[in-house]
Amino acid sequence: MLRLIMRVTGNVLKIAALCGLASVVHAQADAPDPSTTATAVASAPPPKERSWRIGAAFGYGERTNPLIQSDDIPVLVDVDIAWFGKRWFFDNGDVGYTLFDRSSSTTSLVARVNDDRVFFGKTNTRYVNFAYAGNGFTTGLPPPAAAGGSEDPPPPVEVNPPDRDYAIELGVESLLDGDWGAAELRAFHDVSGTHGGYELSAHYSRRWTVGRLSIAPTLGFSYKSAQMNNYYWGVHADEATDALPEYHAGAGVNFEGGLVTNYYLTRHLRFALSVNYERLADEIAASPLAEDDYVVAYFSGFAWTF
Amino acid sequence: MKKLRWLVVGCGLLVNLPSAAVDLPAARLIVKPLLCVIDREAGQCSLTFRIRWKSEAAAEYCLNDSALSTPLRCWPSASAGAHDQQREVSEAFIYWLGAPDGTQRAAEVKIDVLRLDSPDRRRERRARHVWDVL
Numbered sequence: 001m002l003r004l005i006m007r008v009t010g011n012v013l014k015i016a017a018l019c020g021l022a023s024v025v026h027a028q029a030d031a032p033d034p035s036t037t038a039t040a041v042a043s044a045p046p047p048k049e050r051s052w053r054i055g056a057a058f059g060y061g062e063r064t065n066p067l068i069q070s071d072d073i074p075v076l077v078d079v080d081i082a083w084f085g086k087r088w089f090f091d092n093g094d095v096g097y098t099l100f101d102r103s104s105s106t107t108s109l110v111a112r113v114n115d116d117r118v119f120f121g122k123t124n125t126r127y128v129n130f131a132y133a134g135n136g137f138t139t140g141l142p143p144p145a146a147a148g149g150s151e152d153p154p155p156p157v158e159v160n161p162p163d164r165d166y167a168i169e170l171g172v173e174s175l176l177d178g179d180w181g182a183a184e185l186r187a188f189h190d191v192s193g194t195h196g197g198y199e200l201s202a203h204y205s206r207r208w209t210v211g212r213l214s215i216a217p218t219l220g221f222s223y224k225s226a227q228m229n230n231y232y233w234g235v236h237a238d239e240a241t242d243a244l245p246e247y248h249a250g251a252g253v254n255f256e257g258g259l260v261t262n263y264y265l266t267r268h269l270r271f272a273l274s275v276n277y278e279r280l281a282d283e284i285a286a287s288p289l290a291e292d293d294y295v296v297a298y299f300s301g302f303a304w305t306f
Numbered sequence: 307m308k309k310l311r312w313l314v315v316g317c318g319l320l321v322n323l324p325s326a327a328v329d330l331p332a333a334r335l336i337v338k339p340l341l342c343v344i345d346r347e348a349g350q351c352s353l354t355f356r357i358r359w360k361s362e363a364a365a366e367y368c369l370n371d372s373a374l375s376t377p378l379r380c381w382p383s384a385s386a387g388a389h390d391q392q393r394e395v396s397e398a399f400i401y402w403l404g405a406p407d408g409t410q411r412a413a414e415v416k417i418d419v420l421r422l423d424s425p426d427r428r429r430e431r432r433a434r435h436v437w438d439v440l
Contacts, residue, residue, distance in 0.1 A: 049424060082429070089428055098428065106427050175427045179346075184432055203432055207422070209345035214422060218432065264343050267418040 055080040057272055059301010066280060066292040068132055069161050071122040075299050096173070105176045112188065114167040114195075116232045127156035131243045132288035157243045161289060164232055167194035181206035184220075190228070197228030203256070212265075218258040224281065226251040233287040244288050252281025262303075272303045331385075333361035335403050335413035342395040346423040350396040359403050360386045361412065370408065372400040380406055395419060 061075035082091040089096045089108070096110040130138040140154075171188030182205050189198040203220030229249040240246035258276035265271060278295040285293030336358045342351035357369060364385040368377035371391075381387045395417065402414035424430060 049426065049429070053429065084426055084428055091428070091431055094431075096428070108428065173431075175431065177427055177430075182427070182430065205432065207345065209343060209347070209422060212339075212341060212343050214343070214345065264341060264420055266341060267420045 049084075051083055051085060053080065053082040053084070053305065055303060055305035057299070057301050057303035059272070059299060061274075061297065061299025061301070063297040064292065064295055065119050065122060066284075066290050066295055067119045067123065067161055068289055068291045069124045069126050069159065070119065070291075071124070073118065073122060075297070078299065078301075078303070080303075080305070104178060105174055107172065107174045109170070110173045110186075110188075111168065111170050111191075114169050114188075114190070114199075114228075116228075117164050117166045120161065120164040120232075123161040125158060125160050127158055131245060132159075134247070134286040134288050134290060135293060136291045154242075157241060159241070159243045162236070162239045165194050166192075167231075168192035169199070171199075195228045195231030197225035197231065199224050199228060212263055214262045214264075216260045218256070218260070218276075220256045222254045222256070224252060224254065224284075226283075229281065229283055233284045233289055235288055247287050247289075249287055250283045252283035254281050254284070255279045268305055270303050270305075271301075273300045274298065330367075330405050330410050330412050331361045331363040331365055333359050333367065333403050333412040335359045335401065335415050337401050337415045337417065340415070340417060342417065342419045344396070344419060344421050344423075350394045351419075352392070352394055355391045355393060355401070355417075357389045357391065357401060358387075359413065366406055367403050367412065368406050368408075370402050370404060372402065373397075377406070377408075 057078040063073040063075060065072050080092060083089060087098045094110050094112045096108040098106060098108045100107045130140060132138055167190045169188040170191045171186060174185045176183045184203045186201045190196055199222055201220060201222040203218055205216050205218040207214055207216035229252060233249040235244050235247040237246055256276065256278045260274040263271045276297040280290065280293050280295065284290055338356050339353060342353060344351060361367065364383050366382055367384065368380040369389055370377050378391060379389050398417060398419045400414050400416050402411045404411040
């Protein structure tokens with residue numbers, strides 16, 4: 001098995017290296033030759049796309065963190081690294097194998113890392129004298145048992161948001177497009193044994209381009225299973241305290257809307273502005289671990305694509 | 307002997323003509339816009355190019371479009387010029403300013419084409435990661 005994995009990995013690396021070399025050669029071939037441009041440009045076929053897509057955006061942005069006692073996630077640099085072969089592709093951490101590529105749709109098997117875990121990476125320990133009650137509300141701590149109904153306020157209790165792990169998920173993705181816009185349908189299941197759940201999602205987007213400006217609104221939803229929601233947003237029995245009561249999160253649907261705008265300054269440089277709003281499912285929002293029932297992300301900056 | 311001397315001078319002038327062309331004064335060429343953005347709906351851009359040029363000294367210049375075999379316009383003896391051109395663009399091309407015979411270029415400007423749509427729809431997958439906001 002290990003040998004097979006090594007062989008497959010080796011082949012992928014070889015293909016990647018060959019495609020990288022091909023793209024360099026292609027780039028050199030693209031350089032205009034003044035002595036032949038007049039005739040060559042008029043009859044040249046459309047340039048072949050490079051296999052690699054490498055870019056970076058620099059600016060300022062933020063993604064809010066709905067987890068209690070946590071910091072929002074700043075976005076100062078957005079790196080874009082992707083490689084597309086005939087079947088295999090790598091897209092910013094997602095690895096895929098295309099099963100069908102038809103005139104109106106492309107279907108691929110995709111392995112990815114679930115990103116709900118990222119919210120649990122910027123947490124703080126805090127001493128509180130209230131209990132988290134979900135939806136950002138708090139209630140008074142129960143009176144200390146030893147005091148026997150004493151009027152004294154309860155002593156502060158240490159609260160640590162629990163740790164959660166990344167999950168490796170495997171699934172199917174279909175990309176569809178036409179004059180009506182573009183849609184993405186996805187179904188993913190945890191294969192790492194982290195949460196054991198699944199997610200179904202659908203997104204629609206449409207891009208309009210006027211001159212150098214392009215605007216692309218997006219709408220979508222994600223259905224997350226009870227196992228998945230409960231793993232990340234439930235308060236498990238061994239984590240429950242007076243300040244963080246036990247909670248079982250059920251399945252639910254997150255709704256999402258966003259807008260991405262780009263103003264192209266040159267072929268490689270653009271000014272980008274994006275905003276995204278995600279309404280969390282009630283089952284997540286009602287968790288004592290959730291301070292907000294939404295996630296807002298925005299970014300504004302300059303993006304360079306090589 | 308006198309005739310031979312004039313013949314030599316005359317030949318010398320003829321031979322020197324190309325080298326005079328080599329000394330075409332450098333020029334500055336300014337073209338707006340420089341970019342054509344093409345998306346799914348349109349296969350080409352319809353642009354009006356504003357072309358301005360200025361040289362260090364007056365000479366005969368011709369403005370060329372790399373997709374065409376003949377100059378767009380020539381100026382017999384000028385140190386500056388302007389020209390507007392309405393053009394459909396679907397591929398990158400070059401505006402260049404040079405000698406009338408096309409052998410030399412005093413300045414050139416490339417007009418780039420950026421295609422937003424891709425025949426490979428996987429390249430337009432939606433950004434999904436927390437840190438990926440574009």
